[in-house]
Amino acid sequence: MVVTAPDLQHLEGEDLGRWCETQGGVDKVPLAARIEIVAQIADALQAAHDSGVIHGDVKPSNILVGRQGGIHAYLTDFRIGQVESEEDLSRLTSSRSGTQLYMAPELSSGKPTSIRSDIYALGVVFYQLLVEDLSRAVTTDWPKQVTDPLLREDLEKCLAGDPQERFAGAGQLAGQLRCLPERRAACDQQQAILRERERTAYRRGIMRTAALALVVISVVTGFAISALLQRHEALRQRTTAQEQARIAETRRLTAEASEKKVNAAREQADGLIDFMLYDLRDKLEPIGRLDVLDDVAEKAKGYLDRLPKELVTASGLEQQTGMLANLGDVRIAQGKLQDAVDAYQQGLAIAQRLAEQDKSNTGWQRNLSASYEKVGNVLEAQGKLQEALDAYQQCLKVRQTLAEQDKSNSGLQRDLIVSLYKVGTITAKVGGNDNVMQAQGLLQTALNAAESYSGSDRQSIIDVVNLALRNLVH
Numbered sequence: 096m097v098v099t100a101p102d103l104q105h106l107e108g109e110d111l112g113r114w115c116e117t118q119g120g121v122d123k124v125p126l127a128a129r130i131e132i133v134a135q136i137a138d139a140l141q142a143a144h145d146s147g148v149i150h151g152d153v154k155p156s157n158i159l160v161g162r163q164g165g166i167h168a169y170l171t172d173f174r175i176g177q178v179e180s181e182e183d184l185s186r187l188t189s190s191r192s193g194t195q196l197y198m199a200p201e202l203s204s205g206k207p208t209s210i211r212s213d214i215y216a217l218g219v220v221f222y223q224l225l226v227e228d229l230s231r232a233v234t235t236d237w238p239k240q241v242t243d244p245l246l247r248e249d250l251e252k253c254l255a256g257d258p259q260e261r262f263a264g265a266g267q268l269a270g271q272l273r274c275l276p277e278r279r280a281a282c283d284q285q286q287a288i289l290r291e292r293e294r295t296a297y298r299r300g301i302m303r304t305a306a307l308a309l310v311v312i313s314v315v316t317g318f319a320i321s322a323l324l325q326r327h328e329a330l331r332q333r334t335t336a337q338e339q340a341r342i343a344e345t346r347r348l349t350a351e352a353s354e355k356k357v358n359a360a361r362e363q364a365d366g367l368i369d370f371m372l373y374d375l376r377d378k379l380e381p382i383g384r385l386d387v388l389d390d391v392a393e394k395a396k397g398y399l400d401r402l403p404k405e406l407v408t409a410s411g412l413e414q415q416t417g418m419l420a421n422l423g424d425v426r427i428a429q430g431k432l433q434d435a436v437d438a439y440q441q442g443l444a445i446a447q448r449l450a451e452q453d454k455s456n457t458g459w460q461r462n463l464s465a466s467y468e469k470v471g472n473v474l475e476a477q478g479k480l481q482e483a484l485d486a487y488q489q490c491l492k493v494r495q496t497l498a499e500q501d502k503s504n505s506g507l508q509r510d511l512i513v514s515l516y517k518v519g520t521i522t523a524k525v526g527g528n529d530n531v532m533q534a535q536g537l538l539q540t541a542l543n544a545a546e547s548y549s550g551s552d553r554q555s556i557i558d559v560v561n562l563a564l565r566n567l568v569h
Contacts, residue, residue, distance in 0.1 A: 108169070110227050111155035119121055121134070121227040129224040130246075132168045134219060140172035140265035144210050150415065151208045151214035154197045156228050198230055211258040214265055218253025225250070245278050412449055416442045416462055423469060424465050432477050439469045450493075456500040457497065464493040464510060471517065480525050487518045505550045512548060515541035518559055531567065538564045 108114070111132070115121045121129075136158055143150060150157075152172065161167035199215035204210060209528045226240050227248040233254060241247040249271050255261045262268050271278070419442030426435035443466040449456070471486035491514040498504075499512040519537035522530050530552065544559045 106160045108161040111158040111160055114160040115229065116274070120378050121224060121229060123226075125530065126225075126351065128166050130167045130272050130275065132158070133217065133221045134269045135166070135168040135222065136170050136220070137265040137269035137272070138166075140213055140217060141269065143170070144213070146266065149208055149210065149211050150216075152197075153192055153213055153220065154194050155220060155223070156219065159457060177267055201259065208257065210264065214253055214268065215258075216306070217252055217265065217268070218261075221248055221253060240347065244515050245275060272407060306461065331401065342406075376528070390463070391565065405495075409449060411458070413462070416445050420446070420469060423473070427473065432473050436470065436473045436477070439466065439473060442466050443470055443550045458502070460493055460497055461507070464490045464514070465499070467493070468514070468517070469519075480521060484521045485522055490514050491518050505548065508544065508548055509550055509552075509556070512541050512544045512556060512560070516563065520563055535567055538567065 109117065115124055118124050136153070140150065140153070150170065150563065153170070157170065157172040159169040159171050197216035197219045199208075199212035202212055219233055220229075222233055222237060222241070223231055224244060225243075238247055238251070238255070241250060249268060252260070252262050252271075255267065262557040421437050423435040423438035423442070426432070426438060443463075445465040446459070446466040453459060467486050467490035471483045471490065474480075474483035474486060491511075494507070494511045494514045498507045501507055515537050519534045519541060522537065523534035538560055540565065541558065545556045545560055548556065551557075
């Protein structure tokens, strides 16, 4: 209710601060009572604004709470308010301003008071009542102090820095607060529906997860490819002639602004593909349903094939080698050896590119050797022994260099032993007396290295190499 100066002498009550003290403090006033006070003052403000009056100094000392039973809040002290024309309420303003703590941000820059600055001031009082402190100022981290999401939502519409983002009228705030129970019920119902959907989706199991993930991969990878190509086109336009400089610059700025979104979309696509080809593979393989991953594998392959190579970072290329390795592993588990070779060889090409880019990067060099080894493994399984030997020899060459550079690294030493063993055994399979002699020398070198190896699997490696030597001799 709006109370003018002549009415005050007939009204018994206390200002909001003193009234809260008589209740034992703000924290002792029930939340529902605090909300009702704000709703009644919002109604009073709406009535004043409808009459063409801006209060200009809404604060606890100008809010009177009656002493009668129940909650009866009144808005008082319109002495600094100003009566305006009702022809255009959306432009209703006053040249005066109120107490600093409750002043809207725009007033500090010299703008006049308005309907929305009154709403801001009431929002400050609302915030103080919620945090149980009528002296607290609104700071930038205020949302962290209001845990109720619905009340926080209402406060955001009161305390928005841009006046146009606040409630258009105080009556809207009153309406929101008075239907709070219904809003909570609707929110709870929505949360219950979401929880039930989550339970239903979980019960549908791995097969539904695979199908949904495939759809997401299609959408996200499509967006990633499209965005990357758009960025590529924008960057290409930078090289046009002088008369197109302004257009090219605009496109460049647009492309740079969207770069974070592009990278985020690509990372999301990469993560989903890794999940499908690695984590989900481990769940599907034991139940004999790797066929579910066929479409995923094709989508992943197409996605990697279509990425503009010049726009992919070094870390992105490294991630692609891992994705292609996972894709090849899936194809092997499915018995599709040629498809596995194709995936491994594509990963090998990327690994070669990275290794050539920085020969001092041990991680990239080691990835290169692993790529050669995977290609060799599949070629050997296909019976293409000479091609497999070529791949194993390339792997051995890289690993010999790495092991020589860091003789204390047991991982690199183990890699070298494995390569010596593989080249030795495949050389013997190729046949011919010279090859057998060469194979024996390689296996003996592998045995010597294994005996110097300090890893926990030392003895098992020695046993495997010894067995290969005995079989070769006999």
